[in-house]
Amino acid sequence: xxxxxxxxxxxxxxxGFIESLRGVFGERLHLGEAMRSQHGSxxxxxxxxxxxxxxxxxxxxxxxxxxxxxGAAGVPIIAYGAGTSIEGNTTPVNGGLTIDLSLMDQIVRxxxxxxxxxxxxxxxxxxxxxxxxxxxxxxxxxxxxNATIGGMASTRASGTNAxxxxxxxxxVLSLRVVTPDGRDIRTARRARKSAAGYDLTRLFVGSEGTxxxxxxxxxxxxxxxxxxxxxxxxxxxxxGAVDTTVQAIQLGVPLARVEIxxxxxxxxxxxxxxxxxxxxxxxxxxxxxxxxxxxxQVETVSALASDNGGGAFQWSSLPEERAxxxxxxxxxxxxxxxxxxxxVGWPTDVCVPISRLAECITETKxxxxxxxxxxxxxxxxxxxxxxxxxxxxxxxxxxxxEAEALNRRLVQRALDMDGTCTGEHGIGLGKQDWLVxxxxxxxxxxxxxKRAMDPQNLFNPGKIFSL
Amino acid sequence: xxxxxxxxxxxxxxxGFIESLRGVFGERLHLGEAMRSQHGSxxxxxxxxxxxxxxxxxxxxxxxxxxxxxGAAGVPIIAYGAGTSIEGNTTPVNGGLTIDLSLMDQIVRxxxxxxxxxxxxxxxxxxxxxxxxxxxxxxxxxxxxNATIGGMASTRASGTNAxxxxxxxxxVLSLRVVTPDGRDIRTARRARKSAAGYDLTRLFVGSEGTxxxxxxxxxxxxxxxxxxxxxxxxxxxxxGAVDTTVQAIQLGVPLARVEIxxxxxxxxxxxxxxxxxxxxxxxxxxxxxxxxxxxxQVETVSALASDNGGGAFQWSSLPEERAxxxxxxxxxxxxxxxxxxxxVGWPTDVCVPISRLAECITETKxxxxxxxxxxxxxxxxxxxxxxxxxxxxxxxxxxxxEAEALNRRLVQRALDMDGTCTGEHGIGLGKQDWLVxxxxxxxxxxxxxKRAMDPQNLFNPGKIFSL
Numbered sequence: 001x002x003x004x005x006x007x008x009x010x011x012x013x014x015x016g017f018i019e020s021l022r023g024v025f026g027e028r029l030h031l032g033e034a035m036r037s038q039h040g041s042x043x044x045x046x047x048x049x050x051x052x053x054x055x056x057x058x059x060x061x062x063x064x065x066x067x068x069x070x071g072a073a074g075v076p077i078i079a080y081g082a083g084t085s086i087e088g089n090t091t092p093v094n095g096g097l098t099i100d101l102s103l104m105d106q107i108v109r110x111x112x113x114x115x116x117x118x119x120x121x122x123x124x125x126x127x128x129x130x131x132x133x134x135x136x137x138x139x140x141x142x143x144x145x146n147a148t149i150g151g152m153a154s155t156r157a158s159g160t161n162a163x164x165x166x167x168x169x170x171x172v173l174s175l176r177v178v179t180p181d182g183r184d185i186r187t188a189r190r191a192r193k194s195a196a197g198y199d200l201t202r203l204f205v206g207s208e209g210t211x212x213x214x215x216x217x218x219x220x221x222x223x224x225x226x227x228x229x230x231x232x233x234x235x236x237x238x239x240g241a242v243d244t245t246v247q248a249i250q251l252g253v254p255l256a257r258v259e260i261x262x263x264x265x266x267x268x269x270x271x272x273x274x275x276x277x278x279x280x281x282x283x284x285x286x287x288x289x290x291x292x293x294x295x296x297q298v299e300t301v302s303a304l305a306s307d308n309g310g311g312a313f314q315w316s317s318l319p320e321e322r323a324x325x326x327x328x329x330x331x332x333x334x335x336x337x338x339x340x341x342x343x344v345g346w347p348t349d350v351c352v353p354i355s356r357l358a359e360c361i362t363e364t365k366x367x368x369x370x371x372x373x374x375x376x377x378x379x380x381x382x383x384x385x386x387x388x389x390x391x392x393x394x395x396x397x398x399x400x401x402e403a404e405a406l407n408r409r410l411v412q413r414a415l416d417m418d419g420t421c422t423g424e425h426g427i428g429l430g431k432q433d434w435l436v437x438x439x440x441x442x443x444x445x446x447x448x449x450k451r452a453m454d455p456q457n458l459f460n461p462g463k464i465f466s467l
Numbered sequence: 468x469x470x471x472x473x474x475x476x477x478x479x480x481x482x483g484f485i486e487s488l489r490g491v492f493g494e495r496l497h498l499g500e501a502m503r504s505q506h507g508s509x510x511x512x513x514x515x516x517x518x519x520x521x522x523x524x525x526x527x528x529x530x531x532x533x534x535x536x537x538g539a540a541g542v543p544i545i546a547y548g549a550g551t552s553i554e555g556n557t558t559p560v561n562g563g564l565t566i567d568l569s570l571m572d573q574i575v576r577x578x579x580x581x582x583x584x585x586x587x588x589x590x591x592x593x594x595x596x597x598x599x600x601x602x603x604x605x606x607x608x609x610x611x612x613n614a615t616i617g618g619m620a621s622t623r624a625s626g627t628n629a630x631x632x633x634x635x636x637x638x639v640l641s642l643r644v645v646t647p648d649g650r651d652i653r654t655a656r657r658a659r660k661s662a663a664g665y666d667l668t669r670l671f672v673g674s675e676g677t678x679x680x681x682x683x684x685x686x687x688x689x690x691x692x693x694x695x696x697x698x699x700x701x702x703x704x705x706x707g708a709v710d711t712t713v714q715a716i717q718l719g720v721p722l723a724r725v726e727i728x729x730x731x732x733x734x735x736x737x738x739x740x741x742x743x744x745x746x747x748x749x750x751x752x753x754x755x756x757x758x759x760x761x762x763x764q765v766e767t768v769s770a771l772a773s774d775n776g777g778g779a780f781q782w783s784s785l786p787e788e789r790a791x792x793x794x795x796x797x798x799x800x801x802x803x804x805x806x807x808x809x810x811v812g813w814p815t816d817v818c819v820p821i822s823r824l825a826e827c828i829t830e831t832k833x834x835x836x837x838x839x840x841x842x843x844x845x846x847x848x849x850x851x852x853x854x855x856x857x858x859x860x861x862x863x864x865x866x867x868x869e870a871e872a873l874n875r876r877l878v879q880r881a882l883d884m885d886g887t888c889t890g891e892h893g894i895g896l897g898k899q900d901w902l903v904x905x906x907x908x909x910x911x912x913x914x915x916x917k918r919a920m921d922p923q924n925l926f927n928p929g930k931i932f933s934l
Contacts, residue, residue, distance in 0.1 A: 111822065113822035115717075156662040169666065185909040191850075191887040192852075193636070195890060195893045196898070198673065198916060200913065202670070289719070351658040353583070384658055420656050442653060446664050453916075
């Protein structure tokens with residue numbers, strides 16, 4: 001279904017490679033088709049391509065051993081967390097070894113006074129927040145899926161809190177990484193800031209496993225606010241919802257979350273999560289702060305909403321109601337796919353300067369209204385980032401082609417507005433041509449770095465760019 | 468005075484190189500000793516080493532031309548802004564061409580609705596803020612000196628607002644860079660976030676001109692808050708001041724600025740800026756927000772200060788009083804040097820996790836009390852970052868040796884606390900051994916990137932690490 005020429009030929013593993021792997025990983029080495037298939041599939045519309053073998057790592061030392069074996073044998077190595085990425089980021093296009101880090105799920109150390117935590121790469125974001133709750137801290141980055149922290153770092157993930165708390169770019173303080181030459185390095189100390197040489201932390205964040213394998217992550221945390229208030233507000237027009245957000249930001253309101261869902265997405269969410277919100281363009285808000293300050297933020301934003309054609313705010317400060325609201329939001333991707341039985345999601349991901357957001361969404365909406373496939377819109381409106389999820393029948397190639405054509409128009413529109421082809425999903429397999437359209441010669445600089453760091457091109461080969 | 472083996476031998480410029488340069492730069496090429504000496508000196512204790520020639524660039528095209536000529540002739544090239552860096556970051560240790568970007572001082576475009584601005588590398592931070600004032604925006608990063616934005620990006624500078632607004636790492640949205648192979652690239656679009664490939668923006672921020680020359684910078688801006696309030700508070704003990712800060716952060720108070728100055732630094736500031744603050748450990752605060760919210764922050768923090776042995780707060784909301792306060796703070800480095808006539812500054816720069824800050828400063832203070840040279844302390848206490856400025860007689864090598872020994876103890880102490888050898892000044896010439904002590908094998912990864920990007924080692928050679 002994917003337009004890229006993907007090899008389905010199994011790699012010819014060199015003699016003795018599997019035996020050497022078994023010597024290190026024992027029963028944590030898997031060669032069976034079911035396990036390989038699970039590690040070769042994706043949550044989106046990409047073809048399944050099987051790795052030749054799968055190992056489960058328990059430690060950084062395991063990763064070093066696998067990297068050295070792969071390096072000596074010339075076998076590709078692909079890091080795998082929860083498998084929730086949606087640009088084909090973990091698809092082993094040239095086969096090779098998939099190294100699953102999901103069993104590396106230890107929370108190594110919480111430094112509550114310093115607002116940081118060190119975790120193994122396989123820790124999942126929900127697990128981390130459950131662990132932190134008792135010390136009054138939280139980790140804000142929340143892609144829809146319950147992804148691993150290692151995977152989130154690798155794709156520079158963000159989510160609903162980025163408008164206030166930033167993305168993985170800001171959240172990662174330091175990384176432990178196994179580099180292609182088998183070294184086990186730490187990219188930074190635990191100080192909040194540093195001017196000590198090249199920013200290796202930010203180099204590995206977003207590099208999608210092509211420069212090394214992240215095994216531990218030190219993250220910045222935030223105090224759970226004294227008061228948290230959620231709100232839902234429907235709007236008569238899309239621009240009314242966007243303008244409310246932009247004006248609130250311009251007034252300095254520190255919105256913790258502000259999510260836009262269009263009428264189609266609201267219908268999907270109501271059906272999937274058994275809710276009964278009006279099926280109109282809707283903003284989901286969250287406000288954080290002291291009680292007085294939250295009240296002040298709410299007064300400001302509800303006045304702006306009212307000026308922009310918004311309806312009454314439906315408030316909630318009860319934890320279980322808020323949890324229900326945000327669970328519905330986080331499941332929006334699955335809700336979208338649920339619109340059509342037996343279909344798959346074809347998610348898009350552009351981000352534009354917020355001054356252009358209303359125009360970008362409005363023009364996109366016009367395209368969608370003329371399309372034959374459903375395409376709900378949802379987005380992190382405070383960042384200028386939004387998604388269309390095309391819901392396509394995998395047995396009808398014309399639907400994939402239509403989604404592809406609609407996506408082309410969408411991404412070109414975002415680039416024309418000085419935006420990016422991906423706000424948070426990464427390049428993977430799906431956005432490689434667009435990366436070049438977006439950054440031109442700068443992609444050659446990325447290639448230079450890749451060749452220098454991974455001269456054999458064994459680390460998640462075929463991702464981000466062709467070499 | 469510097470311990471590194473610095474060559475004073477002039478580079479042998481190849482035949483015709485100067486003539487080619489003159490063809491491009493005309494009267495903006497300088498070979499006279501005064502101009503070369505100005506560009507070879509530093510604001511700190513490093514030896515002056517002269518470049519062979521200086522050119523003033525007016526455009527990115529000029530920079531491309533100079534880079535190509537230097538590349539073809541094998542001549543080192545060193546970018547220069549305001550010359551205010553303090554780790555010898557612009558000293559042309561192997562001679563070569565210094566390219567001065569200070570005439571590239573155009574503010575290219577303000578996008579007020581998107582809270583961003585694009586500037587040429589030679590724009591200075593004060594100039595930028597004067598320009599922005601009318602549109603209600605400001606750029607928060609403020610090292611003591613009135614540095615250029617290009618220089619600030621190159622050293623990953625920060626300053627007094629970093630606790631709230633981050634450092635140049637967070638402030639830079641995108642860069643225009645001339646790479647060693649003479650390409651003119653842009654590292655990112657103007658979207659607030661992106662997952663499009665390697666984070667080249669963050670790679671160049673902090674690379675001190677060793678990977679390319681930054682010619683334009685797109686920066687994130689912030690709205691000038693409705694209400695700004697400054698305060699000064701003296702403390703009986705150093706730990707009382709630090710604890711007040713840490714507790715305020717733990718309570719979620721979004722301190723815009725919180726600076727610590729010890730008794731020695733307060734004496735220097737009073738003398739230099741003709742003020743009459745108590746000469747005790749002091750915090751300088753600034754609070755930003757709505758009027759109500761600022762009031763709430765102030766109530767919280769003054770109660771904490773009082774619990775921790777702080778005196779009464781001296782408030783000010785008047786712009787001219789605030790300006791006087793922060794001017795005194797920004798001139799603290801010069802005030803420190805002013806403690807002894809004819810002396811130079813030997814500034815240090817460590818940053819530790821905030822849980823260790825009180826201990827780190829207290830132990831350092833003990834060293835200083837036993838020292839023969841003055842060493843005032845000032846710091847960005849909310850970040851865990853502080854400086855000692857040793858004030859030494861350049862004609863007494865034993866003073867430099869004493870400063871060096873004290874600095875060694877200080878940096879080792881910071882590293883033992885999982886801190887960094889430089890919070891914001893960069894590595895330059897002064898911290899190279901410490902970079903290796905801090906990051907070990909990771910420095911080899913930096914070298915790999917440097918060799919790949921600049922195989923001739925012409926871009927600010929000898930900085931950050933030896934090759």
